[in-house]
Amino acid sequence: MTPAATPSSKRPGIAQVAKLAGVAVGTVSNVLNHPDRVSPRTRTKVEQIIKELGYVPNASARALNKGRSTLIGAIFFDISNPFFADSSHAIDQVARSRGATMIYTGTEQLPEVERAALKRFVDLGVDAIVVCSTGGNDDALEQLVDLGIPVLAFAQRSESAKIPAVCIDDQRGMELIAAHLLGLGHESFCFISEHRQAIQHRDRLAGFHRALAAQGSADGCLQLNIASGPTWMEGYREVQQFIATNQQLPDCFVCLNDYTAFGASKALTEAGLVPGIDVAVTGYDDLTFTELLATPLTTIHQPITAMADYAANALLDVVEGRATDLVGKVFAPELIVRQSTVPILHDNE
Template identity: 35%
Template sequence: MAVSVRDVAEAAGVSVGTVSNVLNRPDKVSAETVARVHRAIDLLGFVRNDAARQLRAGRSRSIGLVVLDMRNPFFTEVARGAEERASTDDLTVLMANSDEKQDREDRHIELFEEQRVFGMLVTPVYDSVPKLRAVRDRGTPTVLVDRESRDGSFASVAVDDLAGGTLAASHLLDVGRRRLMFVGGPVSIRQVADRLEGAQGAVAAHGGASLEFVGTRALTVEEGRVAGAQILARPVSARPDAIFAANDLLALGLLQSLVMTASVRVPEDIALIGYDDIDFAAAAVIPLTSVRQPAVLMGTTAVELLLAAAESPGGPTERVVFGPELVVRASTAT
């Protein structure tokens, strides 16, 4: 039989209310009484029923985090930052993977709302703002991560991907490349579209350069390999002299495909740049130039915004936009 709070109170010789204070507000109880109650807890093997406490409060101590792709180390770093910050307020982070699919994202959001999470951090697949607005209006604070709402109605933390795309393409142009290719997709993902638009702007402002777009079905290593094989199937004269991949996973797949045949030298024949600056970028067989996003800081900031939204429902929304940083490595350095 489970040990109850009443059992602990009897063993410690205190009231049930005192045990509750020790568990939830120990600063209101003398140190001697706290020690006595904890001795009784240890002796009886008492485990608090947190579900019951959350039921009374009407809200859990968990934050729901919905990301595009759990396999992408960028999002695990975001989660790490969120978890570090959440733990200081006695909150936990539950991570869910939409796998870049709208129906999966919708289901995760529904489940988190049913579980009465403290709040949600969401990287939307498409334009999920109407659905998320309804969730927020029903009482669940919500913050967008790695994405801004077009109308500014949500608190959000993101990186300026237009600037990031410009930074990547400008670097390739600066090292003398003129036949650029952007590999990424689907472009219905806002981050991909913004990075492509930024690159297009940089190329358009530079006479004599071109940018070809090659779409992918997902932002994965496998899709990068497929794109690499397509490039290798072309005559040498029809290949790009530089590739900007929409994220590092795609770039790593491209790198694997291009260098395995030994017919393409990186960066001599084709320079390659990725996006996110995950740990694997620096550890690649040819270290990968990348546009860095401060993933851990983004996770930390997202929880800060969520706490503020929970404290002041209906208050002003804060949008935090970090600047991207170019990290140059061997894949573009000649």
């Protein structure tokens, strides 16, 4: 037995087999499930490592993998958000059209849950991973890349040079929101953000502040940090509490996403205020429901279908050998102006 293959107290996984054999995880998966797809020399090498490690594939993973060609794992930090529901549906459509299968999970924006999900996906023998990371797991994601598993960041940029991304320019998106509000005469803002600060959240906040600073209005922005995540319920609670504890409201509630803006609008309406007239509200994502609200929402459009199509096809092209390198893409944000933002008149006008 080679020193590198000495068993540890932990059960060996498929990633360990791949690393010691010097092949991709997908190759190990093929040795186990489709040996005819692997050259005899590589198959013998992998089988020897499996024997030395005493690796035993998870039974449920073997059952899932048997007979399939390509498996894409998707990890999103909030699957309750319609944005990720729409994204996973679009990715799945592309995967199925190309004979592949997609499995997905959510992390509730907890890094430890995300890390555990990555391990489960590796044990299942996924061929590629698309992830909207909650942050803090770049090392784990880079290890997967080093093992030969293509990893693509989705809906936000990656801070790792090894992981390309498919996203829109979030800083530019919030700059468009800020410029629009300033142009309407708004002077005071409440930015509803999220305390864990995933990359997209940090970029959106930075873009908004930068645009205000460029116009000398940086002092007019208050930030509310949502405790448990940017959901409609948290947006509702934050604005409800703000109304109850503050005599003066800002000109506009600038929300991290449409989901939060929906909750903010509900709280304003219940307080007898009309979004867009008494207080402006903006969102981000341009989800389907935003134009169906009592006061249609001004927001930033993300081309979800185009982004998902690109991401799924890019991953599958690499897995199937149609492309050598995984290349990301940054889409341009588009400001969608609706009735939730209107020109404002101050007392001195």
